[in-house]
Amino acid sequence: MGHTTRDAISPAALLAEVASPGCGASCLFLGTVRDGPEDGGVTGIEYTAYAAMAGAELDRILAEAQRQWPSVRVALRHRLGLVSTEEASIGIAAAAPHRADAFAACRYLIEEVKRRVPIWKKELRADGSVLWVDPQGHPAVLGPE
Amino acid sequence: MGHTTRDAISPAALLAEVASPGCGASCLFLGTVRDGPEDGGVTGIEYTAYAAMAGAELDRILAEAQRQWPSVRVALRHRLGLVSTEEASIGIAAAAPHRADAFAACRYLIEEVKRRVPIWKKELRADGSVLWVDPQGHPAVLGPE
Amino acid sequence: MVRLKFFARYAELVGQEDIELTLPVPTTVAEVVRRVRSEVPGATGLPAEPLTAVNLRHVRLDAPVQDGDEVAFLPPLAGG
Amino acid sequence: MVRLKFFARYAELVGQEDIELTLPVPTTVAEVVRRVRSEVPGATGLPAEPLTAVNLRHVRLDAPVQDGDEVAFLPPLAGG
Numbered sequence: 001m002g003h004t005t006r007d008a009i010s011p012a013a014l015l016a017e018v019a020s021p022g023c024g025a026s027c028l029f030l031g032t033v034r035d036g037p038e039d040g041g042v043t044g045i046e047y048t049a050y051a052a053m054a055g056a057e058l059d060r061i062l063a064e065a066q067r068q069w070p071s072v073r074v075a076l077r078h079r080l081g082l083v084s085t086e087e088a089s090i091g092i093a094a095a096a097p098h099r100a101d102a103f104a105a106c107r108y109l110i111e112e113v114k115r116r117v118p119i120w121k122k123e124l125r126a127d128g129s130v131l132w133v134d135p136q137g138h139p140a141v142l143g144p145e
Numbered sequence: 146m147g148h149t150t151r152d153a154i155s156p157a158a159l160l161a162e163v164a165s166p167g168c169g170a171s172c173l174f175l176g177t178v179r180d181g182p183e184d185g186g187v188t189g190i191e192y193t194a195y196a197a198m199a200g201a202e203l204d205r206i207l208a209e210a211q212r213q214w215p216s217v218r219v220a221l222r223h224r225l226g227l228v229s230t231e232e233a234s235i236g237i238a239a240a241a242p243h244r245a246d247a248f249a250a251c252r253y254l255i256e257e258v259k260r261r262v263p264i265w266k267k268e269l270r271a272d273g274s275v276l277w278v279d280p281q282g283h284p285a286v287l288g289p290e
Numbered sequence: 291m292v293r294l295k296f297f298a299r300y301a302e303l304v305g306q307e308d309i310e311l312t313l314p315v316p317t318t319v320a321e322v323v324r325r326v327r328s329e330v331p332g333a334t335g336l337p338a339e340p341l342t343a344v345n346l347r348h349v350r351l352d353a354p355v356q357d358g359d360e361v362a363f364l365p366p367l368a369g370g
Numbered sequence: 371m372v373r374l375k376f377f378a379r380y381a382e383l384v385g386q387e388d389i390e391l392t393l394p395v396p397t398t399v400a401e402v403v404r405r406v407r408s409e410v411p412g413a414t415g416l417p418a419e420p421l422t423a424v425n426l427r428h429v430r431l432d433a434p435v436q437d438g439d440e441v442a443f444l445p446p447l448a449g450g
Binding site: 011012023024025026027028029030031032034035036039085086097099106107110 | 156157160164166167168169170171172173174175176177178179180181182184230231242244247248251252255
């Protein structure tokens with residue numbers, strides 16, 4: 001199953017994927033394209049990926065979460081292409097028998113995605129300018145897992 | 146606005162309530178009625194409340210979260226009455242400019258609800274038996290805030 | 291006079307949800323609990339130190355109780 | 371021969387996404403980076419120690435590179 005998509009992310013579909021009679025707690029994270037007062041008139045973000053590696057890295061991250069929290073059920077979608085302001089660029093759902101594991105797995109997944117998945121974004125602004133976004137402000141140095 | 150309801154909880158409605166152009170992160174928690182292998186055939190849970198105090202305590206908890214994380218937008222619904230297995234008994238959404246605050250506020254809200262809101266539950270089992278649930282196994286002692 | 295409220299399992303033990311109790315005020319929650327357990331039919335089954343609320347707020351057993359206050363006996367909470 | 375891949379801002383600098391580079395193998399990622407920065411037009415603008423991957427996995431600069439490997443130059447990641 002692909003974890004990247006060009007379609008809108010459905011919170012309900014992600015929650016349904018992880019739901020199970022034995023899971024009493026579900027945690028959903030949505031990352032949305034922001035245009036706050038300090039964001040300078042962002043109208044959308046264009047996401048591009050190193051597709052083969054993004055898929056492989058997402059598979060590895062999800063497998064790690066599954067090993068670390070065996071009772072947790074996880075689902076993840078990352079948008080590629082143009083995502084407009086207030087739309088979700090990523091959705092992650094984690095369901096578990098107990099809530100601490102659902103929160104922990106969901107948080108782990110978003111942190112690892114941001115740290116490791118080769119996806120880039122260009123901010124499209126209302127004034128017509130386009131800007132590659134560097135979340136860290138400098139090249140990150142990552143080693144092997 | 147009432148935080149308790151006898152209707153199904155809609156994750157999409159909770160997420161829409163907290164969405165805002167300045168918020169790039171949303172965290173949703175759903176507590177669902179569980180019937181896992183160790184739960185003994187639960188078919189549903191009947192929730193009852195000390196309604197006036199539950200409403201007041203939920204208002205206080207939400208106001209505390211708002212004070213602690215001023216940039217976070219929060220929404221909460223707790224079901225009362227009969228909730229069937231796999232349906233949500235509680236839904237909490239928190240949106241924030243950045244994800245750490247969204248996760249923290251969402252987690253705070255569910256922990257405080259469980260610790261402080263006067264709601265009780267009777268488990269209805271497939272064998273016809275009915276059981277008041279005591280999550281702690283002993284009376285909790287709570288002081289004033 | 292204080293207004294007593296019982297919920298869930300405690301309401302089942304006591305057989306009702308609302309009782310008015312006449313006792314000298316001001317007093318404390320602990321004293322209200324003691325009187326209830328010794329005088330209200332069925333209430334001997336309540337714990338000696340139950341979770342309580344006065345006027346919709348959680349309180350400790352040494353909290354004051356005034357005339358007309360609503361004192362609630364809360365079984366272990368199970369919301370969420 | 372190693373297959374080089376450039377993405378996002380780096381692809382814009384270099385003007386293409388895929389290049390084949392012939393160099394003595396086995397070698398290291400650091401050596402590939404050095405050769406790319408000195409030989410590929412536009413690549414002088416790449417950082418001296420970029421984020422890199424070999425065969426779809428993140429690696430450090432001292433990682434080995436074999437004949438036929440895919441070596442990717444990754445701008446600062448911005449997923450999520």
